Structure formats: C-alpha cells, structure tokens
Amino acid sequence: MALSGIQIYKFLPKTNCKKCGFPTCLAFAMKLASREVELSLCPDISEEGKAALETASRPPIRLVTIGSDSKKVEVGNEVVMFRHEKTFFHQPGLVLRISDTEPQEVVTSRVSEVAAYSVERVGLQLSLDGFAIQNKSKEAASFVSCIETVRAKTDLPLVLISDDPGAMGAGLDKTAKSKPLIYAATSDNWDKMAELSKQYQCPLAVYEPQGLTELAGLVEQVNKAGVEDIVLDPGARGFVDSLSLFTQLRRLALRKSFSLLGYPLISFPGEGAETLAEEATLCAQHIAKYSGIIVLDHFSPAMAYPLLTLRLNIYTDPQKPMRLEAGIYPINEPKADSPLMVSTNFSLTYFSISGEVESSRWPCWLVICDTEGLSVLTAWSAGKFDAERIAKAVKQFAADKVSHQRLIIPGRVSVLRGELEEELPGWEIMVGPPEAMGIGPYLKQRWAG
Ligand code: SF4
Numbered sequence: 008m009a010l011s012g013i014q015i016y017k018f019l020p021k022t023n024c025k026k027c028g029f030p031t032c033l034a035f036a037m038k039l040a041s042r043e044v045e046l047s048l049c050p051d052i053s054e055e056g057k058a059a060l061e062t063a064s065r066p067p068i069r070l071v072t073i074g075s076d077s078k079k080v081e082v083g084n085e086v087v088m089f090r091h092e093k094t095f096f097h098q099p100g101l102v103l104r105i106s107d108t109e110p111q112e113v114v115t116s117r118v119s120e121v122a123a124y125s126v127e128r129v130g131l132q133l134s135l136d137g138f139a140i141q142n143k144s145k146e147a148a149s150f151v152s153c154i155e156t157v158r159a160k161t162d163l164p165l166v167l168i169s170d171d172p173g174a175m176g177a178g179l180d181k182t183a184k185s186k187p188l189i190y191a192a193t194s195d196n197w198d199k200m201a202e203l204s205k206q207y208q209c210p211l212a213v214y215e216p217q218g219l220t221e222l223a224g225l226v227e228q229v230n231k232a233g234v235e236d237i238v239l240d241p242g243a244r245g246f247v248d249s250l251s252l253f254t255q256l257r258r259l260a261l262r263k264s265f266s267l268l269g270y271p272l273i274s275f276p277g278e279g280a281e282t283l284a285e286e287a288t289l290c291a292q293h294i295a296k297y298s299g300i301i302v303l304d305h306f307s308p309a310m311a312y313p314l315l316t317l318r319l320n321i322y323t324d325p326q327k328p329m330r331l332e333a334g335i336y337p338i339n340e341p342k343a344d345s346p347l348m349v350s351t352n353f354s355l356t357y358f359s360i361s362g363e364v365e366s367s368r369w370p371c372w373l374v375i376c377d378t379e380g381l382s383v384l385t386a387w388s389a390g391k392f393d394a395e396r397i398a399k400a401v402k403q404f405a406a407d408k409v410s411h412q413r414l415i416i417p418g419r420v421s422v423l424r425g426e427l428e429e430e431l432p433g434w435e436i437m438v439g440p441p442e443a444m445g446i447g448p449y450l451k452q453r454w455a456g
C-alpha cells in the first residue's frame with residue numbers, strides 16, 4: 008500500500024539538512040509520496056527507515072532495460088495514467104518480428120531495410136528500435152541461424168520468441184551479451200525460462216492469458232525464482248480487450264500499488280488485426296495506452312512514419328516546449344543578399360518554416376529569437392516576441408551575415424511592424440505570410456519583385 012507524505016516523514020531523519028535538494032524533510036516526503044523523487048536522494052536515512060520506505064520509493068512500474076549499453080530500449084517507470092497529469096517518460100520500443108522460417112536472404116533484406124530506416128522530425132532522428140526473432144520452425148538450429156543472420160546486419164536490441172527452453176538457451180548462447188528480452192515464461196515452462204533469465208541476466212516476459220489473477224500468480228513464482236526484470240503479456244490481442252486489460256494493469260500498478268503487476272507490457276498488434284491498416288491503428292492504440300514493447304509484423308515507411316511521429320508527440324514532456332537555440336540559421340546556402348526572416352524558437356515553428364523554404368529552393372537566413380519555446384502568437388501575447396527582442400536578435404545574429412536591411416516578420420505579428428521600424432532605423436520591415444506554406448509564393452512575389 009502506498010504511504011502518505013506524513014507517514015513517510017516519520018521515517019526520515021527530520022534534520023532539514025537540505026542535502027536532498029528540498030528545504031525540509033516534509034517537502035521531500037511529499038515528493039516521495041507522489042513518486043517524483045527517489046529515496047536515495049536522502050543520504051542520511053537509517054537502514055530501518057530505508058527498509059520501511061522501500062515500497063514507497065519503488066517505482067510503481069519497474070524500469071526494464073532491453074539491450075546493452077550501446078543500443079538499448081528502456082521501458083516502464085511510468086507514474087501517471089494520463090500524459091497531461093505529468094508526462095510519460097519511456098517511449099515504447101517498436102520492433103519488427105522476423106521468423107526463423109523465412110529464407111536467409113529475405114531476413115537479411117528486411118533487417119537491412121528496417122535498421123537503415125530513419126526519418127527526421129523537429130530535428131530528431133526517428134527509427135524503429137529492434138527486432139523480435141520468432142522460433143516458428145520449432146528447431147533450435149534454425150533459431151540460432153536466424154539470430155546470427157540478424158546479428159550480422161544490426162546490433163539493435165532483440166526479443167527472442169520461443170516456448171522451448173532448449174531453443175531459447177541455444178539462442179541466448181549466441182546473443183546474451185546484448186541482453187535480449189526472453190519471450191516468454193508460461194505456466195508450463197516458467198521455471199526453466201526463469202533459470203535462463205538468471206543465467207544470462209536477461210529480462211523475461213511472462214505470458215498468461217487466463218486472467219490477471221493467474222498472471223499475478225505466475226509473476227510471483229518467477230519473482231520467487233529470483234527474476235526481477237519482467238515484462239507482462241496478459242494475452243490481449245484485439246482493440247477492445249487490449250485497451251481494457253492494459254488500462255486495468257496500469258491502474259492496478261499506479262493506483263493500487265499492486266507490485267506483482269507493476270511491470271511494462273508487451274503487445275503484438277499484428278495478431279489482433281486482419282489488415283495492415285488495422286495493425287497500424289492497433290499499434291497506435293498501444294503507443295497511447297500503455298505498451299512498453301510493441302512487436303510489429305509488417306514494416307513500410309508509410310506505416311512507420313506516422314507511428315513514430317505519434318510516439319514522439321505522446322512521449323514529449325508537455326511542460327517543456329521543444330525548442331531550438333537562438334541564432335541565425337542558413338537554409339539553402341544563402342548569400343549576403345538573401346532574404347532575412349525572423350521567428351520564434353518553438354521547434355515545430357522552425358521546422359515548418361525551414362521545410363517550406365527548403366522546398367521553395369530560395370536561399371534564406373532565418374533569425375531565431377529565444378521565446379522560451381513558445382510559438383509566434385503565444386510568444387507575442389506573452390510579451391516574449393516583441394520588437395525589442397526581435398531587433399536585439401537581428402543585430403546580434405544577422406549583422407555580419409547580410410548586406411541589406413530588409414527583414415521579413417511573421418504575418419501573424421504584423422502589428423510589430425511600426426515598433427520594429429523604430430527599433431531598427433533604416434530597415435525595411437516586411438510583413439510575411441500568416442502561414443509557413445505561403446513563404447515560397449511570398450518570396451517570389453515580394454522579395455524578387
Ligand atoms: S536529505 Fe534527508 S534529512 Fe536532509 S532534508 Fe532531505 S530528507 Fe531531510
């Protein structure tokens with residue numbers, strides 16, 4: 008059962024020494040109760056207090072790492088049901104399933120394509136996270152051969168899928184250093200799979216479709232066998248049952264502190280879908296609620312890009328706007344007489360403008376003001392994108408880059424034109440289009456004209 012702040016406070020040293028970064032022990036206790044900090048921040052707590060507070064300080068959903076230090080996926084450690092309550096911390100790993108019955112050249116080609124796939128969005132490179140290799144042949148030799156084929160092409164994290172502990176052991180012999188996820192311990196094989204998990208120090212998925220009580224019972228047995236890094240598969244595959252079960256699991260972990268089910272989840276959207284579109288839609292559902300690892304059966308750039316974008320959107324912190332460094336950014340190799348524009352440092356604004364300018368092929372300079380990550384109208388209404396700041400940024404960043412005195416401001420803040428003419432005497436202040444998509448035609452008509 009979770010402890011309240013006052014209950015936690017009783018176990019703290021009560022010296023208010025501030026070593027934890029909080030002004031009082033009570034303030035620290037309150038943060039600990041809401042699971043926003045870790046107990047280890049207090050260096051002076053007694054062993055007795057530590058033992059008593061173990062539950063309170065334990066993350067409600069365990070953080071599980073799949074892969075080695077260089078290439079890994081970390082899942083779990085979430086503390087809220089809804090992103091707007093705080094944030095979601097660890098985005099689900101998206102992996103593609105490969106079967107050991109596929110011809111070697113097909114495996115090589117699929118793995119090469121997916122491992123090389125990467126798209127840029129708001130300055131970040133987005134890609135899939137790894138592969139799940141399934142022992143569909145039921146033969147250890149084919150499983151090992153497929154693992155070797157995949158490993159020859161990528162060092163991305165792996166999920167190894169087999170219900171045969173013998174085949175799993177043979178596979179782990181080949182790739183245990185990279186700490187793959189073992190899928191899965193069942194009511195039939197859990198003892199042998201738990202042994203493999205301990206022997207190779209790899210996380211273990213627990214599969215139990217009979218119900219949550221049975222799943223918790225199996226997890227308890229696996230825990231008692233000494234395995235802590237666990238991923239849960241409650242067996243849900245369709246839209247409705249997976250939404251219902253995954254939500255129940257999240258609630259039990261967060262709201263009831265039910266530690267036996269406080270682990271990240273794994274899902275297989277391809278098994279609950281009849282078409283590619285359904286697989287992608289179900290994957291989107293799992294990204295939002297509440298999968299830790301998602302095993303896809305199909306890959307295409309058209310399917311991956313929206314899913315990766317959705318994942319990025321959901322797993323960015325809503326309290327921290329994505330922002331760029333203030334400065335001047337060249338687009339399409341501008342020269343001293345190229346157009347000069349100004350905007351805010353909200354990443355999405357920058358990438359909308361730069362994308363439109365790039366496709367227009369106009370060489371341009373773009374001055375970015377520090378508006379604390381706010382977009383144009385929001386920053387203007389908050390007083391963070393005013394004439395004084397814009398003029399200062401133009402003088403600071405553009406003075407040695409352009410040979411003219413013409414500045415294009417966003418159309419939505421046309422009211423700044425007069426003030427800017429006062430802040431930048433001798434400059435021509437041009438009002439640009441209200442939307443980024445109008446930049447190309449605008450430059451053609453107004454700058455060239
Ligand atoms: S470090 Fe420990 S003793 Fe010091 S103020 Fe924080 S909780 Fe209290």
